[in-house]
Amino acid sequence: MVGELEFERPIKELKNKIKELKSFTEKSDVDLSDEIAKLETRLLKLEDDIYSRLSPWNRVQIARHPERPTTLDYISLLFQDFFECHGDRLYGDDAAIVGGIATFHGLPVTIIGEQRGRDTKENIRRNFGMPHPEGYRKALRLMKQAEKFNRPVISFIDTKGAYPGKAAEERGQSEAIARNLFEMAGLKTPIICVVIGEGASGGALAIGVGNHIHMLENSWYSVISPEGAASILWKDAGLAQKAAESMKITAPDVKELDIIDQIIPEVRGGAHHDIKQQAEAIDKVLMQSIRELYKLSAAELVSQRYEKYKKMGAFHSANPILSETPVKA
Numbered sequence: 001m002v003g004e005l006e007f008e009r010p011i012k013e014l015k016n017k018i019k020e021l022k023s024f025t026e027k028s029d030v031d032l033s034d035e036i037a038k039l040e041t042r043l044l045k046l047e048d049d050i051y052s053r054l055s056p057w058n059r060v061q062i063a064r065h066p067e068r069p070t071t072l073d074y075i076s077l078l079f080q081d082f083f084e085c086h087g088d089r090l091y092g093d094d095a096a097i098v099g100g101i102a103t104f105h106g107l108p109v110t111i112i113g114e115q116r117g118r119d120t121k122e123n124i125r126r127n128f129g130m131p132h133p134e135g136y137r138k139a140l141r142l143m144k145q146a147e148k149f150n151r152p153v154i155s156f157i158d159t160k161g162a163y164p165g166k167a168a169e170e171r172g173q174s175e176a177i178a179r180n181l182f183e184m185a186g187l188k189t190p191i192i193c194v195v196i197g198e199g200a201s202g203g204a205l206a207i208g209v210g211n212h213i214h215m216l217e218n219s220w221y222s223v224i225s226p227e228g229a230a231s232i233l234w235k236d237a238g239l240a241q242k243a244a245e246s247m248k249i250t251a252p253d254v255k256e257l258d259i260i261d262q263i264i265p266e267v268r269g270g271a272h273h274d275i276k277q278q279a280e281a282i283d284k285v286l287m288q289s290i291r292e293l294y295k296l297s298a299a300e301l302v303s304q305r306y307e308k309y310k311k312m313g314a315f316h317s318a319n320p321i322l323s324e325t326p327v328k329a
Contacts (some may be wrong), residue, residue: 005061011050014043051268054218056250057241060226062218063197069279071098071113071156074196077279078286079104079111085142087134091171094135095126096163097207099142104154104286110146110309112139112207113156113196129198130163132177133176136206140180143187152190152290155207160225162203177206185305188298192289194264194282195219195251196271211296211305212289213259215251216278217266221259222249259312261289288300 004012017315018039025032062068075082079102086093099112116129123129139155146153162173184207193210199221215221224232226240228298229247233239248254252264264285271278296304 005058005065007050007058007061011043011047014039014046031097032176047268053250056220056244056247056253057226059218059250060220060240060244062270063220065270065272066118068197069271069275070118071115072194072311073275074156074279074282075102075111075113077276079109079281082111086138088137088275090137091134094132096129096159097135097139099139101151104152107290108149108151109158110142110151110153112142112153114159114203114207116158116197120304127163129159131159131160131203132163132168133171133173133230136162136176136180138182139207139256140176143184143191147187147189150189150291153187153193153210154286155191155193155210157193157195157199157204157208157221158197159200159203161199161200162206174202177202180206181209185309186302188302189304190284190290190293190296190301192293194286195221195260198225200225209309211293211301211308212261214262214264214282214285214289215254216264216271216282217251217262218270219251220249221251221254222247257312293298 013144018036021032021039022034024030025036053267075098082100082102084098084100088094090248096114096116098110098115099110102109102111114129114131115126117123117126144152145151162168164178190297191210191212193208194211195204195213197216197219198204199208199215199219201223222229226244226247226249227237229243230239231237233243248257252304254260255263262285264281266281267274267277293301
């Protein structure tokens with residue numbers, strides 16, 4: 001059963017009431033069909049009211065739902081013949097990033113994605129989806145291979161951030177992230193990125209420099225988590241909800257800032273309510289992106305990517321004297 005979040009409690013209570021009435025009807029001769037029908041109508045209205053007015057913090061909670069689909073969930077539904085590759089050829093393998101080769105509607109592609117666990121044991125093995133430098137180097141190895149064989153790169157972003165531990169820093173965490181940013185900027189093959197959950201800081205950017213960047217409706221994408229921002233601004237991580245309200249981290253906000261190309265609609269209540277339906281929505285967007293990007297030459301792909309990121313952070317001054325001159329943030 002899909003677990004409910006705190007703001008979904010009224011929905012859960014009404015569902016339980018309907019379930020009780022149906023159970024009572026089955027065990028007795030009392031006809032409660034009219035009452036049940038009224039409650040079901042009320043449930044639909046309640047769900048519409050709640051899910052149509054989600055706050056930024058509500059969306060953060062949905063993105064963190066323990067049953068939210070992961071990279072491997074989508075790989076099994078979107079691609080065929082997936083062959084996972086391991087290791088960075090320098091230090092070791094990092095289970096926080098999965099990558100390999102597959103086919104997408106018959107087209108060979110390279111897939112890279114951040115992967116968290118479903119339970120405590122798997123989360124420990126995958127370091128809670130926080131990659132080490134060898135994970136990013138593995139990703140880069142696969143991207144360079146994709147460039148050599150002219151395969152599109154499809155990346156799935158879902159991380160709280162790159163692992164900030166001592167061992168990761170000793171093995172060159174910051175250099176690995178910077179190297180990926182540099183190499184992805186000039187990669188001569190299409191790169192399509194999809195934020196499927198949390199997209200935090202350099203941990204997300206290290207596999208997120210793409211020609212097209214898409215984002216699930218209830219994901220978030222930011223330079224820092226709400227808790228981290230609250231700790232810096234107010235010295236209190238407990239004010240994360242307040243931070244989320246002002247950080248512009250949700251899909252609609254990020255789309256308005258031209259950081260992403262398209263918002264992928266989610267199943268009502270979140271992708272975890274119907275993974276297959278959600279995968280179908282992603283499938284359509286990936287197909288559209290591949291068709292558009294395959295029309296571009298290698299040089300045009302690099303140029304398009306450069307122009308895309310060059311525009312980010314540009315704005316026009318509100319001062320009428322300066323309004324004709326674009327200003328860089």
